[in-house]
Amino acid sequence: MEDKLEKKLKAFLPYIIVIGVVYLIVPALLFINSDAVAYIILIGVLPLTALLCCAHYSMNKENDFLLSLVAPIFFLPAMFLYPIARESLLKAIIYLIAYFLCGYLGLTVGDILANRNKAEKKSDDSDRPARPARRIVERAAERRSAPAARATKVDLQAEETPHFTSSDPYGDRSLDTSTTSDDIEAILNEIHQRRGE
Numbered sequence: 001m002e003d004k005l006e007k008k009l010k011a012f013l014p015y016i017i018v019i020g021v022v023y024l025i026v027p028a029l030l031f032i033n034s035d036a037v038a039y040i041i042l043i044g045v046l047p048l049t050a051l052l053c054c055a056h057y058s059m060n061k062e063n064d065f066l067l068s069l070v071a072p073i074f075f076l077p078a079m080f081l082y083p084i085a086r087e088s089l090l091k092a093i094i095y096l097i098a099y100f101l102c103g104y105l106g107l108t109v110g111d112i113l114a115n116r117n118k119a120e121k122k123s124d125d126s127d128r129p130a131r132p133a134r135r136i137v138e139r140a141a142e143r144r145s146a147p148a149a150r151a152t153k154v155d156l157q158a159e160e161t162p163h164f165t166s167s168d169p170y171g172d173r174s175l176d177t178s179t180t181s182d183d184i185e186a187i188l189n190e191i192h193q194r195r196g197e
Contacts, residue, residue, distance in 0.1 A: 079096075
């Protein structure tokens with residue numbers, strides 16, 4: 001459990017540092033006094049940081065819900081640096097929810113892009129030329145000629161009992177793993193003919 005947590009923390013660390021710097025240090029360095037700069041940072045820079053960090057993590061590693069919580073956690077102490085968030089607790093809560101949703105949206109976008117990249121790689125592999133038909137025919141001939149690989153064991157003798165005693169309602173044939181599709185087709189045709197009588 002601890003190893004898993006340590007691995008997850010090591011994977012999160014660069015993203016935590018970037019989000020922490022943008023959410024805590026940048027506003028402190030700017031000494032935000034105007035509402036216009038605060039709005040630009042609150043509505044543009046901070047959500048974009050959460051979105052891009054979470055998308056990058058999700059594309060390269062995995063989709064982890066915990067990373068979308070990092071931005072709101074860093075905004076809790078940072079909200080006191082913004083005059084808009086200090087005015088109203090309701091605004092601060094709305095920003096917290098918005099940053100969480102931006103992080104979650106980033107995880108989703110990164111996951112979609114990662115799956116698209118995997119699909120493109122898979123389609124590139126499928127564009128390779130197919131094997132020549134001659135080789136396929138040779139393999140089929142080898143399978144047919146190998147007696148050990150394909151044994152036909154079907155009891156074609158029908159029992160002439162008036163009542164069915166086995167669990168098979170048509171208890172006159174025995175099937176095993178060596179039964180071929182031709183044998184099964186013959187059995188089904190015979191059963192269909194019996195039903196028609």
